[in-house]
Amino acid sequence: MSEVRVRFPPSPTGYLHIGGARTAIYNWLFARKHGGKLVLRIEDTDAERSTEESIKGIIEGLEWLGVDWDEGPYFQSSFASEHVAAAGKLLASGHAYKCFCTKEELEARREAAVAAKADYRYNGACRELSPEEVAAREAAGLPAVIRFKVPQGEGSVVFNDLVYGVVERDYRDIEDFVIVRSNGLPLYLLCNVVDDIRDRISHVIRGQDGLVNTPRQILLYRALGAAPPIFAHMPLTLDLKKAKISKRSHGEIVAVQFYRDHGFLPWALVNFLVLLGWSPGDDREIFSREELIEAFTLEGVNRANSIFNYKKDDPKFFTDPKAININAHYLRTIPVAELAQWVKPVLEREGIWDPAYEGEKREWFHKTLEMSRERFHTLTDFATIGRAWFADDFPMDETALQKNLLKHPQMKEWLPQLAQRFAALPEITHDEAERVAREFAEEHGVKPGVPINAARAVITGQNKGPSMFEVFAHLGKEKVVQRLREAGKYFEGQN
RNA sequence: GUCCCCAUCGUCUAGUCAGGUCCAGGACACCGGCCUUUCACGCCGGCAACACCGGUUCAAAUCCGGUUGGGGACGCCA
Numbered sequence: 001m002s003e004v005r006v007r008f009p010p011s012p013t014g015y016l017h018i019g020g021a022r023t024a025i026y027n028w029l030f031a032r033k034h035g036g037k038l039v040l041r042i043e044d045t046d047a048e049r050s051t052e053e054s055i056k057g058i059i060e061g062l063e064w065l066g067v068d069w070d071e072g073p074y075f076q077s078s079f080a081s082e083h084v085a086a087a088g089k090l091l092a093s094g095h096a097y098k099c100f101c102t103k104e105e106l107e108a109r110r111e112a113a114v115a116a117k118a119d120y121r122y123n124g125a126c127r128e129l130s131p132e133e134v135a136a137r138e139a140a141g142l143p144a145v146i147r148f149k150v151p152q153g154e155g156s157v158v159f160n161d162l163v164y165g166v167v168e169r170d171y172r173d174i175e176d177f178v179i180v181r182s183n184g185l186p187l188y189l190l191c192n193v194v195d196d197i198r199d200r201i202s203h204v205i206r207g208q209d210g211l212v213n214t215p216r217q218i219l220l221y222r223a224l225g226a227a228p229p230i231f232a233h234m235p236l237t238l239d240l241k242k243a244k245i246s247k248r249s250h251g252e253i254v255a256v257q258f259y260r261d262h263g264f265l266p267w268a269l270v271n272f273l274v275l276l277g278w279s280p281g282d283d284r285e286i287f288s289r290e291e292l293i294e295a296f297t298l299e300g301v302n303r304a305n306s307i308f309n310y311k312k313d314d315p316k317f318f319t320d321p322k323a324i325n326i327n328a329h330y331l332r333t334i335p336v337a338e339l340a341q342w343v344k345p346v347l348e349r350e351g352i353w354d355p356a357y358e359g360e361k362r363e364w365f366h367k368t369l370e371m372s373r374e375r376f377h378t379l380t381d382f383a384t385i386g387r388a389w390f391a392d393d394f395p396m397d398e399t400a401l402q403k404n405l406l407k408h409p410q411m412k413e414w415l416p417q418l419a420q421r422f423a424a425l426p427e428i429t430h431d432e433a434e435r436v437a438r439e440f441a442e443e444h445g446v447k448p449g450v451p452i453n454a455a456r457a458v459i460t461g462q463n464k465g466p467s468m469f470e471v472f473a474h475l476g477k478e479k480v481v482q483r484l485r486e487a488g489k490y491f492e493g494q495n
Numbered sequence: 496g497u498c499c500c501c502a503u504c505g506u507c508u509a510g511u512c513a514g515g516u517c518c519a520g521g522a523c524a525c526c527g528g529c530c531u532u533u534c535a536c537g538c539c540g541g542c543a544a545c546a547c548c549g550g551u552u553c554a555a556a557u558c559c560g561g562u563u564g565g566g567g568a569c570g571c572c573a
Contacts (some may be wrong), residue, residue: 048572103570145571181571182571187572192573212498235566236566244567282509285522303501304500308506311524325522449531455532463533465534466533
């Protein structure tokens with residue numbers, strides 16, 4: 001078989017959403033697996049809704065995900081003359097005809113059909129118009145659309161979908177569809193086919209919502225004298241109410257950019273998305289790029305739609321828990337040096353980035369990431385939960401304040417005392433910190449956890465985190481002593 | 496209303512094509528335990544599904560039919 005060529009043809013009417021991203025990923029994987037080419041084609045023929053900003057957003061989204069293409073971006077609008085020529089060819093060859101029915105007439109018929117609970121389909125009123133009748137209407141200046149002449153009578157279009165198997169559709173169930181608007185602009189069905197022929201697309205991998213279009217497009221290929229590509233339709237991604245996910249009704253939670261802004265590692269999102277409707281056939285769920293390309297097959301694509309289980313207002317999970325989990329997995333397993341590259345822009349955005357983290361404080365910075373990442377889920381956690389590592393103005397967690405500090409009023413005096421002990425040390429090491437803290441607790445007759453966790457609160461603003469002995473040693477004597485000395489400020493205004 | 500697609504734990508899924516090894520496996524989530532100064536990680540354990548009815552068969556999650564449920568399409572959008 002000849003070269004594998006697939007395409008991702010987004011219409012630039014909004015940002016890149018996870019459904020589109022998944023389609024792009026499947027195409028990309030298929031191309032990479034077979035040593036083929038991925039073509040990016042922007043389908044901007046709907047000039048009214050297409051925007052420059054959207055095009056930019058889609059391209060940025062793909063780049064961020066790491067989905068690279070080999071050709072394009074091409075713009076459908078720049079091939080308008082080809083589309084018009086194809087329509088002319090179909091008209092000339094008798095595969096299409098002009099239809100003078102007005103929008104109003106058609107709408108009225110459609111509404112009547114709905115009211116009567118009947119099937120509505122174009123009745124072919126203009127199909128048998130004689131050349132004279134057509135000429136007369138044109139002479140009268142009546143606007144016309146061009147419709148494709150679907151074969152009549154017995155027969156059907158049959159094709160073998162790589163995911164859904166043999167799909168058959170009777171001619172009688174396909175109406176004479178419009179291929180050119182009355183203003184002369186060709187419609188998607190035609191443009192798409194003309195572009196795919198020109199771009200020598202071998203496999204069309206798209207959402208299942210395009211399944212009903214396929215028979216009509218195959219008819220178009222035949223009429224145009226071209227061999228249809230191989231089709232593979234993927235199941236759809238549904239929301240919690242099992243409705244098709246769309247940017248319009250779901251907003252930012254389905255936008256790829258949302259995940260970038262909320263601290264996702266792009267590959268983690270790819271890894272999650274690919275699992276939504278595909279399985280390698282075994283228990284693997286975490287894949288490197290190479291492993292995924294190797295494992296991916298269209299046969300492994302599920303036929304049932306899947307639900308994107310996002311937890312929008314959940315304090316712990318702001319999206320699908322599995323997506324978060326996969327992101328957390330990568331967060332704590334990628335090389336620290338790589339993680340540092342991802343954390344940098346997050347800290348920069350918060351204004352707490354120090355260039356020295358790439359210079360003399362590099363080792364310290366990497367160790368900090370190493371210590372923190374075990375309990376983080378997203379990159380943004382480094383700037384929020386982990387802020388105390390990088391800035392002195394960090395917020396105090398309410399639970400930490402109540403349970404670790406205010407619950408033990410003695411801490412107001414004890415913590416500054418503990419500061420003195422640390423200050424007396426030439427340097428705080430893990431073992432020294434542990435010795436000092438335990439002795440301190442013993443002298444005051446409390447469990448070690450009490451002063452230790454109170455210290456955690458004033459030093460990190462959190463009630464959870466890495467071992468405090470490590471924190472004492474790693475944060476450094478100066479900051480530890482200073483924060484412990486100022487512990488009293490948290491008690492002001494109390495009782 | 497018409498046409499088409501789909502149906503395994505709460506979610507993502509393996510198993511369905513080649514019926515028995517499946518009183519259904521994994522992951523996430525959830526619950527419990529261990530570890531521990533805390534939280535997490537990790538480890539151990541638990542909860543939890545073949546939509547329903549009928550048929551074929553010695554045997555059905557798997558094959559067939561029907562029912563129900565869900566989804567998609569039905570545009571001079573892409």
